[in-house]
Amino acid sequence: YASSHCIYFSGARGLGTSPAASCPKVCIVGGGPAGFYTAQHLVKTRPDVQVDIYERLPVPFGLVRFGVAPDHPEVKNVMNTFTQTAQHARCSFHGNVSVGKDVTVQELQEAYHAVVLSYGAEGNRTLGVPGEDLAGVHSAKDFVGWYNGLPTNRDLRPDLRCETAVILGQGNVALDVARILLSPVDILKNTDITQPALDTLAESSVRRVLIVGRRGPLQLACTIKELREMVNLPGTRPEMEASDFECIAKMLKVLPRPRKRLTELLLKVAVETPEETELERRNSAKRAWGFRFFRSPVEILPSDDLTRAAGIRLAVNRLEGEGEDVWAVTTGEVEDVECGLVISSIGYKSLPIDPAVPFDPRKHIIPNTMGRVQKCAAGLYCSGWVKRGPTGVIATTMNDSFDTARTLLHDMDEGTLDISTVKPGSAGVTTILEKRGVKPVLFSDWEKIDSEESKRGEARGKPREKLLDVGEMLKVAWT
Amino acid sequence: MAASASVRSSVGLTLRLSRVIPDCSKCPFNRLNSYFNGVAGLSKVDRFRTLNRHLQTSRGLYHSEESAGAEDPEEDAVNVVYIDRSGKRIPVKAKVGDNAMYLAHRHNIELEGACEASLACSTCHVYVNRDHFNKLPEPEEREDDMLDMAPALQENSRLSCQIILTQELDGIELTLPKVTRNFYVDGHVPKPH
Numbered sequence: 001y002a003s004s005h006c007i008y009f010s011g012a013r014g015l016g017t018s019p020a021a022s023c024p025k026v027c028i029v030g031g032g033p034a035g036f037y038t039a040q041h042l043v044k045t046r047p048d049v050q051v052d053i054y055e056r057l058p059v060p061f062g063l064v065r066f067g068v069a070p071d072h073p074e075v076k077n078v079m080n081t082f083t084q085t086a087q088h089a090r091c092s093f094h095g096n097v098s099v100g101k102d103v104t105v106q107e108l109q110e111a112y113h114a115v116v117l118s119y120g121a122e123g124n125r126t127l128g129v130p131g132e133d134l135a136g137v138h139s140a141k142d143f144v145g146w147y148n149g150l151p152t153n154r155d156l157r158p159d160l161r162c163e164t165a166v167i168l169g170q171g172n173v174a175l176d177v178a179r180i181l182l183s184p185v186d187i188l189k190n191t192d193i194t195q196p197a198l199d200t201l202a203e204s205s206v207r208r209v210l211i212v213g214r215r216g217p218l219q220l221a222c223t224i225k226e227l228r229e230m231v232n233l234p235g236t237r238p239e240m241e242a243s244d245f246e247c248i249a250k251m252l253k254v255l256p257r258p259r260k261r262l263t264e265l266l267l268k269v270a271v272e273t274p275e276e277t278e279l280e281r282r283n284s285a286k287r288a289w290g291f292r293f294f295r296s297p298v299e300i301l302p303s304d305d306l307t308r309a310a311g312i313r314l315a316v317n318r319l320e321g322e323g324e325d326v327w328a329v330t331t332g333e334v335e336d337v338e339c340g341l342v343i344s345s346i347g348y349k350s351l352p353i354d355p356a357v358p359f360d361p362r363k364h365i366i367p368n369t370m371g372r373v374q375k376c377a378a379g380l381y382c383s384g385w386v387k388r389g390p391t392g393v394i395a396t397t398m399n400d401s402f403d404t405a406r407t408l409l410h411d412m413d414e415g416t417l418d419i420s421t422v423k424p425g426s427a428g429v430t431t432i433l434e435k436r437g438v439k440p441v442l443f444s445d446w447e448k449i450d451s452e453e454s455k456r457g458e459a460r461g462k463p464r465e466k467l468l469d470v471g472e473m474l475k476v477a478w479t
Numbered sequence: 480m481a482a483s484a485s486v487r488s489s490v491g492l493t494l495r496l497s498r499v500i501p502d503c504s505k506c507p508f509n510r511l512n513s514y515f516n517g518v519a520g521l522s523k524v525d526r527f528r529t530l531n532r533h534l535q536t537s538r539g540l541y542h543s544e545e546s547a548g549a550e551d552p553e554e555d556a557v558n559v560v561y562i563d564r565s566g567k568r569i570p571v572k573a574k575v576g577d578n579a580m581y582l583a584h585r586h587n588i589e590l591e592g593a594c595e596a597s598l599a600c601s602t603c604h605v606y607v608n609r610d611h612f613n614k615l616p617e618p619e620e621r622e623d624d625m626l627d628m629a630p631a632l633q634e635n636s637r638l639s640c641q642i643i644l645t646q647e648l649d650g651i652e653l654t655l656p657k658v659t660r661n662f663y664v665d666g667h668v669p670k671p672h
Contacts, residue, residue, distance in 0.1 A: 074597035081593060225624045258627035393628060394593055395602045399658045 023048040024412060025425040027112040029099045029353070030119035031055030032062020033397045034384020036082040038116050041405035043090050046412070051091045052112075052426045054103075057151070058095045058441040058473040059449060060086065062120060064394070065466075066150045069176040070191035071183065073463065078394055086443045092426060095441035096474065102438045103429055105354040109379055111428035113419045114408055117357060117366060117373070117382040118401070121348035121390040127168065131300025132344075135159065136309035140173045140345035147180055147197035149466035151473075154196075159308075160204035162340020166312050168297055169345030170213040172393075175226040177343050178209045182236050182287045192457065192464045206341065208239075209289045214296045214328040216319055217248050217266055218255075224262045230289055231269050237282035239290035240270035266291075294318065298334060300342055311338045348390035365389055371404030378417055381408050445477035452476045557644040561588045562654040579605070579642035579653060590655060596640035598622055601629035603639045608652040615642060631656045 026042055028035045031053050039051040059065065061079055068075045086093045099105065099119070108115045124139040126132065136159055145153035165181055167174045180188070185202045193201075213220065220227075231238065249267060252260055270291075274282065294317040301311035314335045317328035350366075352359035358375040360367050366382045367373065373380040383404035384397050392400075411417035424431075433440060449467060456465035467473045561569045561583055573582050580603045583590040591602035598621045607615065612635045618626070622641050626632060639653060 072599065074594050074599035077595040077597060077599070078593040080595065081591075223624075223628055225621075228624065257632065261623070261627060393600070395600050395628065396630075398591060398593065398602055399630065 022422050023050055024114075024419040025050045025052070025112045025423050026114045026116060026408070027051075027108050027425075027429075028053045028116045028118055029105075029108070030062065030117070030384070030386075031057075031060040031093060031095065032118065032120055032384065033064055033078065033082075033394050034118035034120065034386075034401050035062070035116075036060075036085050037398045037401035038118055038383045038405050039091055040081070040085045041402045042408065043085065043088055045405070045409055049090065049412075050425060052429075053086070053091070053093045054097045054099055054108075054429075055093065055095045056098045056119075058470060058477055059446055060093055060095060060443070066145060066148045067173075068148075069144075069180060070148065070193035071179070071187065073191065075394065093443040093446065094426065094429075095446060095477075096470075097429075097433065097438060097440050100354040102436055103432055105356045105380075107432055108429065109356075109377075111424050111426075112379075113421075113423055114379050114381060114411075114417060116371075116404060116408065117353065117380070117386055118384045119350075119353055119386055121350040121364075121385045123349040123351045123364075124344075125347040125349050127297055127300075127344050127346065129297050129299050131302060131309065134300055134302055134309045135307055136162070136340055137300055137342045137344070140167070140169065140177050140343050141348055143177055143343050144173065147193050147201075149194045149468050151468060151470050154468045158200065158341065160200060160206050160341065163205060164208045164210065164337070164339040165206050165341035165343065166337060166339045167209060167211045167343045167345055169221075169347070170211050170291060171221040171345060171347075172223060172226050174211050174343075174345035175222045175230060177345060178211055178289055179226075179229055179233060181206050181209055182233060182289055184235050187234070190461050192462055192466060194466055194468060195460070196468070207287050209287075210292050210337065210339075211289065212292045212295045212297070212314065214294070214317055215326060216293045217245055217270075217291070218251060218259070218263065219326060220262065220266065220291070222262075224258070224265060227262065227265055227269075231265070233289075235285055236287045236289055237285035238269045239288045241290075241292070242271055244291075244293045245271050294328065295335070296328060296330065297344075301336065309340060309342050311336050312342055348385070350386045350390065363389065371400075371407045372411070378411070439478070441474065441477045448479065449473050449476050557646065557649050557651075559644065559648075560650075560652045561586070561590075562652060563589055564655045564657055573644050575645055577644045578640060579644060579651075580638075580640040582644070583639065583653075588655070590639060592640055598625055598638070598641070601625045601638065604629040604632075604636060604656055604658075605639045605642075606633055606654040606656060607635050607637050607642075608654075609635060611648055611651040612637070614647050629656075630658050 024046070026049060028039055028051060035053050035055070039053055042049050042051050053060075061082060064076055064079055064082075085091055097103065099108065105115060124141040131137070138156065138158060142153050142156055143158060146156040146158065167177055180193075180201070181204070185198065188198055188201065230236070245267060248263060252263060255263060292314075295314040296317055297312055298315045299313040300309050301313055302308065303310040314337060315330045316333040316335060318331050319326045320329050321327050349364045351364075356376075357380065358367050358373060365388065366386050367375060368382050368387055371381050371383055371387060373382055381404055383401040387404065388400055408417070412419055430440070453464040453466055457463055459465075467476065555574045557573045557575055557577070559571045559573045559579070559582065561571060563569060569586065569588060571582060571586050578596065580590060580592050580596060584592065590605070593602045594600040604626070615637060618637065618641065622638050625638060626636055629636060642653075644651070
């Protein structure tokens with residue numbers, strides 16, 4: 001049915017040339033939301049375009065699989081949309097292919113009419129403070145990767161035998177980490193959190209989580225859904241500094257709706273006297289969490305034997321500027337907080353993939369205009385975090401990916417992008433990979449991994465039990 | 480028996496067949512699915528009654544949506560107009576109980592639904608025309624939370640996956656937000672090929 005659709009439109013091109021050989025071919029680097037949404041838009045809009053998605057890991061879906069928190073399964077429903085795209089007749093998925101290593105971007109450009117870079121942000125911003133390399137200090141990227149089964153983070157082994165954890169940064173990732181650290185294990189045990197993480201969290205001594213930000217309550221970076229989840233987290237109570245909230249209430253009426261609703265909830269939790277049942281609930285809660293505002297990390301303080309983190313020194317800030325444009329300035333005061341776990345959640349960061357691709361070393365993105373890569377020959381595009389920077393939810397990336405697809409299609413229509421030549425597409429790349437001993441994982445192979453994970457999960461009352469090791473994934477994929 | 484089989488088939492099938500492939504109107508499964516989606520919103524009693532009618536008139540399964548509407552009593556029909564991102568008006572005949580997001584999907588209107596109506600995203604965001612906006616039930620807190628994250632939020636913004644069509648909403652107009660930042664400067668619209 002789907003392939004007959006292709007013939008209706010592209011069969012008219014002429015006798016003698018096989019429709020598939022002469023159709024426009026696009027290669028997408030990265031099998032996460034940006035890659036899939038870009039592919040979806042291309043395939044839906046032009047009935048003759050063939051799209052191939054290359055992904056380094058054997059498994060697709062990127063941060064939807066490895067970033068979205070285990071207790072947010074509805075957010076992962078988008079995998080069904082991506083699955084439909086991957087199964088479309090004019091789309092194919094090739095996992096276990098590392099672009100930049102197994103095949104170069106230049107080789108991809110020779111095989112395809114256009115290459116879209118959608119490989120996201122696998123690095124993280126560093127604090128740049130002494131003590132950052134002590135045991136007990138992790139980036140949120142690694143901590144999240146650990147509980148979500150990213151193979152690279154399998155051996156993280158975070159030590160949760162401390163009472164206080166300090167999270168630097170107040171975005172949604174920081175709140176996810178706080179929530180996973182403090183959630184009752186009974187809630188987590190039926191999610192797709194990895195078993196080793198579940199076991200570690202079950203033994204955790206962490207009872208208090210501070211979520212630290214440089215600026216004030218009005219600059220809080222998380223969104224209301226995540227804040228509400230913390231407020232309603234069973235077995236926990238909020239602990240905030242009321243003094244941080246002076247002058248906030250009177251700002252409410254001039255705030256735009258999303259900020260207003262967020263601030264109202266924050267004020268309610270931080271400042272208002274709770275009514276009786278809530279008061280009782282808080283008094284009986286054994287775990288606590290709170291925001292600390294106007295604080296920047298200066299140093300992570302070592303234990304007596306200098307091997308691990310035992311505390312953090314925070315500079316006290318005040319704000320300068322007005323309205324949307326406020327920044328933190330140190331007052332000179334510092335404050336030491338005892339803690340055994342420091343999670344730095346100050347942002348992901350894209351890395352350059354290949355010398356042939358321009359990269360902005362300051363902004364850590366690929367320089368582009370509306371998704372068209374600048375400072376290079378035609379035919380190179382980008383979408384998602386590597387294009388705009390590592391912020392935003394799935395909806396943001398979706399719109400962004402559609403934008404890039406529109407730019408690409410526009411270039412095809414206008415002739416800026418030459419699609420008149422015949423390109424080998426995946427056939428060309430497969431030849432190169434074979435020579436280098438690289439075997440791609442096709443979508444049908446991923447489905448075997450998917451099925452195995454679901455089967456193992458079922459035994460434990462979880463939606464899936466993720467395979468944690470690339471070798472194991474490949475073994476299952478190619479049975 | 481085909482009708483009850485279609486009822487038993489998962490919503491996943493509905494999504495599978497109404498999403499990626501552009502022209503679904505030729506496929507008999509599409510009509511089964513659109514029937515199923517229309518039924519999904521009704522109460523148990525209504526569902527049984529409607530099912531019965533369709534089992535008896537097996538021809539109903541294979542009609543296009545337009546003529547299936549003609550067989551039903553007028554009380555069930557709700558006129559909806561979608562205004563797509565290029566400003567084009569797309570009138571659609573819906574039934575009481577239809578979900579405005581899935582209705583758009585069935586008519587290949589460019590509306591996403593990443594989280595599949597579970598209030599975990601804002602990709603089905605639409606603007607509702609003034610007259611009908613006030614007739615909609617108040618959003619629950621979770622919908623407001625998700626709307627807060629939608630780009631180009633307006634006072635008449637709603638998540639279409641939470642709009643269930645009733646007789647009162649006849650004539651409702653749902654506009655898709657222009658969320659792109661790079662809609663062609665020269666007004667160019669890509670030609671379908």
